[in-house]
Structure formats: structure tokens, C-alpha cells
Amino acid sequence: xxxxxxxxxxxxxxxxxxxxxxxxxxxxxxxxxxxxxxxxxxxxxxxxxxxxxxxxxxxxxxxxxxxxxxxxxxxxxxxxxxxxxxxxxxxxxxxxxxxxxxxxxxxxxxxxxxxxxxxxxxxxxxxxxxxxxxxxxxxxxxxxxxxxxxxxxxxxxxxxxxxxxxxxxxxxxxxxxxxxxxxxxxxxxxxxxxxxxxxxxxxxxxxxxxxxxxxxxxxxxxxxxxxxx
Numbered sequence: 761x762x763x764x765x766x767x768x769x770x771x772x773x774x775x776x777x778x779x780x781x782x783x784x785x786x787x788x789x790x791x792x793x794x795x796x797x798x799x800x801x802x803x804x805x806x807x808x809x810x811x812x813x814x815x816x817x818x819x820x821x822x823x824x825x826x827x828x829x830x831x832x833x834x835x836x837x838x839x840x841x842x843x844x845x846x847x848x849x850x851x852x853x854x855x856x857x858x859x860x861x862x863x864x865x866x867x868x869x870x871x872x873x874x875x876x877x878x879x880x881x882x883x884x885x886x887x888x889x890x891x892x893x894x895x896x897x898x899x900x901x902x903x904x905x906x907x908x909x910x911x912x913x914x915x916x917x918x919x920x921x922x923x924x925x926x927x928x929x930x931x932x933x934x935x936x937x938x939x940x941x942x943x944x945x946x947x948x949x950x951x952x953x954x955x956x957x958x959x960x961x962x963x964x965x966x967x968x969x970x971x972x973x974x975x976x977x978x979x980x981x982x983x984x985x986x987x988x989x
Contacts, residue, residue: 857941859892864889883907883911884904884907885908887900892944897938901934905934909958912929913960926987927986928958928961942988945986971983
């Protein structure tokens with residue numbers, strides 16, 4: 761994925777992993793569960809099958825829904841959307857940038873041999889999907905968001921200050937997304953999308969007016985500021 765050049769743009773090595781191919785996971789307070797994509801059309805930008813983890817077109821807040829049980833006084837991470845399934849994550853993303861259909865196979869590539877071949881067990885990734893034009897967008901489902909953020913920070917630290925300080929990876933509570941398209945990344949950081957970018961670069965600085973919220977891991981932030989360089 762691309763956070764400038766790929767999924768984990770602030771960490772060049774991880775970015776490469778995703779193109780070939782986040783703040784306490786157990787806090788109290790339910791989060792919005794993605795059912796109907798809350799796109800620019802006011803909440804009906806994506807379809808839903810009304811599965812057990814999703815809302816329905818008739819009742820978007822059923823089972824948590826996109827506008828469902830987000831805690832009013834929760835942390836920034838607790839208020840992030842939660843998908844539950846790859847289908848739900850893809851539908852949500854498709855409400856803001858093309859992501860239909862989603863595939864488990866990279867465009868022009870071989871079938872995935874499992875998430876650990878792309879990320880390693882430290883990232884706690886359970887499933888990887890590809891969508892967008894020529895499969896340029898990558899989605900991952902995350903079992904343990906704190907473990908994912910810890911691993912992401914370790915990859916960033918390994919670059920020893922290199923890379924673009926204004927890039928990271930777009931995250932919900934249990935999924936993350938990156939793309940080779942900077943427009944796709946920016947689209948998902950719109951206020952109405954509700955996603956934020958995990959940035960662990962030591963030199964990251966956002967202009968005034970942008971969010972800079974604590975992540976689950978010290979040294980990382982959740983922000984809506986992104987600049988592709």
C-alpha cells in the first residue's frame with residue numbers, strides 16, 4: 761500500500777511488503793461497526809449484505825452499524841470504524857475511493873500464501889485483500905491492534921529517521937489500508953470517513969488545525985494530516 765509509495769510509507773521496507781502483497785485493542789466502549797459506507801453521500805456510499813457484523817441499508821445502526829455505538833467520550837482509537845470482515849472493510853473503503861471487487865490475490869500475482877508471508881507474525885494480520893485500479897490498494901484485517909502498531913513502529917524506527925515524515929498507514933480499529941494512489945489515501949482521511957493515519961516517524965509535525973491524537977503505542981500518533989512527497 762502506499763502512504764506515499766506504498767502501504768507503510770513511513771517505513772520503506774514495510775511499504776514494499778504491502779505493495780507486493782492501529783491504540784489498545786481491548787478498551788471499553790463499543791465502536792462503530794461498518795455496515796453501510798458513510799461516504800460523501802451522507803452514509804449510503806457502499807452496499808451491505810446485512811451480515812452479523814454489519815448494519816443494513818434499512819437500518820444502518822443495526823449491530824452497531826456505521827453510525828452505531830461509538831462512545832461519545834472514547835479515545836480517538838475507540839471512535840475509529842471497525843469492520844469485522846474483509847467484505848465490510850472493502851465496502852467502507854469503496855464509499856470514498858474505488859475498491860470493488862476485493863480479491864485475496866494481488867493483480868497479476870500469485871495467490872497469497874497467508875498474511876505472515878507479507879508481514880510476519882508480529883503484525884497480527886489475519887487476512888489481506890487487494891482492490892482498486894490494478895489492485896493498487898491493500899487492506900489488512902488486524903487481530904491485535906496494539907501489536908500491529910508496535911510492529912509498525914519497529915519498522916519505522918529501523919529506517920533511522922529516513923522516509924517521508926508525513927506518511928503512515930490509514931487505520932480503523934481492526935483493519936488498515938494503504939494504496940499506491942495518494943488520492944485514495946487522502947480520500948479516506950476526510951472527516952466524514954472517520955479513519956486516521958498511524959504515523960510513527962520521529963520527525964512528524966502537522967500544521968495547526970490537524971489532529972494529532974495518542975496512538976496505542978508510545979511514539980506514534982493518529983492524525984488526519986498526510987502529505988505525499
